[in-house]
Amino acid sequence: MSFDLAARLAARRKEHLYRQRPLLQSPQGPQVVVDGQPLLAFCNNDYLGLANHPQVIEAWRAGASRWGVGGGASHLVIGHSTPHHALEEALADFTGRPRALLFSTGYMANLGVVTALAGQGDTVLQDRLNHASLLDAGLLSGARFNRYLHNDAASLAKRLEKATGNTLVVTDGVFSMDGDLADLPALAREARAKDAWLMVDDAHGFGTLGVNGGGIVEHFGLGLEDVPVLVGTLGKAFGTAGAFVAGSEELIESLIQFARPYIYTTSQPPAQACATLKSLELLRTEHWRREHLNTLIRQFRRGAEQIGLELMDSFTPIQPIMVGDSGRAIRVSQMLRERGLMVTAIRPPTVPAGTARLRVTLSAAHSKAQVQLLLNALDECLHLTGQEPDHA
Numbered sequence: 162m163s164f165d166l167a168a169r170l171a172a173r174r175k176e177h178l179y180r181q182r183p184l185l186q187s188p189q190g191p192q193v194v195v196d197g198q199p200l201l202a203f204c205n206n207d208y209l210g211l212a213n214h215p216q217v218i219e220a221w222r223a224g225a226s227r228w229g230v231g232g233g234a235s236h237l238v239i240g241h242s243t244p245h246h247a248l249e250e251a252l253a254d255f256t257g258r259p260r261a262l263l264f265s266t267g268y269m270a271n272l273g274v275v276t277a278l279a280g281q282g283d284t285v286l287q288d289r290l291n292h293a294s295l296l297d298a299g300l301l302s303g304a305r306f307n308r309y310l311h312n313d314a315a316s317l318a319k320r321l322e323k324a325t326g327n328t329l330v331v332t333d334g335v336f337s338m339d340g341d342l343a344d345l346p347a348l349a350r351e352a353r354a355k356d357a358w359l360m361v362d363d364a365h366g367f368g369t370l371g372v373n374g375g376g377i378v379e380h381f382g383l384g385l386e387d388v389p390v391l392v393g394t395l396g397k398a399f400g401t402a403g404a405f406v407a408g409s410e411e412l413i414e415s416l417i418q419f420a421r422p423y424i425y426t427t428s429q430p431p432a433q434a435c436a437t438l439k440s441l442e443l444l445r446t447e448h449w450r451r452e453h454l455n456t457l458i459r460q461f462r463r464g465a466e467q468i469g470l471e472l473m474d475s476f477t478p479i480q481p482i483m484v485g486d487s488g489r490a491i492r493v494s495q496m497l498r499e500r501g502l503m504v505t506a507i508r509p510p511t512v513p514a515g516t517a518r519l520r521v522t523l524s525a526a527h528s529k530a531q532v533q534l535l536l537n538a539l540d541e542c543l544h545l546t547g548q549e550p551d552h553a
């Protein structure tokens with residue numbers, strides 16, 4: 162017997178689900194070179210334009226000179242160095258939580274937290290549109306795992322009635338494929354009423370939401386009692402890499418003891434933590450980045466409405482345009498590319514069947530003129546692919 166990979170790959174191609182990796186041949190930013198072609202990109206998560214910022218690069222360089230390039234060991238052995246510790250303290254201060262813990266990636270942070278908190282006999286309840294890393298974590302935990310209707314506190318309440326053991330309610334802050342916000346006040350109310358804990362993964366909210374970039378909890382003004390477990394990632398608005406969990410002293414100490422993806426991995430390079438310390442400083446102090454980003458978001462939505470595109474309920478930098486059919490989503494994405502623009506088509510299984518979309522992401526590094534170019538090209542390409550977009 163052998164694995165019939167050729168057949169699996171062929172089937173995937175036939176369903177228009179085949180994935181390819183574009184080769185980025187420039188630093189991240191609005192103007193990139195991909196597969197030899199200069200493009201104006203609207204698909205990265207570098208929401209504040211910090212991934213290629215001179216001061217962040219310099220902080221990384223200086224960090225490498227001072228601390229070397231490798232973490233060298235896991236945190237519990239001898240890999241927990243001064244820059245990691247300083248970054249954790251800065252992130253605790255930023256989030257207004259007693260402590261924060263650094264992870265190497267957001268995927269690992271989510272696996273680590275859910276599996277450390279919940280196990281057999283416990284219950285994990287998740288929004289059905291949560292990020293894949295959260296859903297994977299729920300399955301891996303061995304707890305009773307149930308998904309409630311998207312952003313629906315009543316649906317959550319029903320499942321909470323039947324929950325056994327310790328109960329963890331888990332939601333994205335900003336939903337990564339739709340751009341909408343979790344109704345955290347309502348979810349927190351339901352969770353607290355049943356002594357469940359609410360865990361929020363705010364990968365896309367930190368840096369973009371809240372007056373100081375404090376994310377969805379700042380946006381709604383929610384504290385530790387409402388959101389005992391707060392996860393952020395550093396590869397998006399922070400422009401670097403890694404992730405953190407913020408919460409109580411007991412939560413962080415428990416993760417250090419029990420979170421296997423924290424324990425059994427090498428710490429991130431200390432120089433990377435130095436770079437993130439700088440990007441955190443820029444994120445907190447340079448309010449103009451968020452303000453400009455919000456201007457672009459309003460410009461895009463207004464323009465898209467005028468040309469009759471089907472937008473989603475989002476005021477975040479994630480602005481998907483619903484297309485429906487995977488084949489058409491790919492065609493539009495290819496046509497945009499022929500015109501020098503890069504917008505990713507997102508297809509199942511990343512999103513539910515029949516909801517393929519173009520996922521536009523905006524960044525403070527974009528200009529108004531670039532957003533207008535995008536709108537013009539979308540207008541042309543969506544009309545050329547036959548189906549008229551809905552005129553609302």
Ligand SMILES: *Cc1c(COP(=O)(O)O)cnc(C)c1O
Pocket residue numbers: 265266267268269271292294333337362363364365394395396403404
């Ligand atoms: C990107 C993302 C992650 C994964 O974070 P990485 O650091 O890229 O592994 C987790 N959750 C959400 C909601 C994300 O968007």
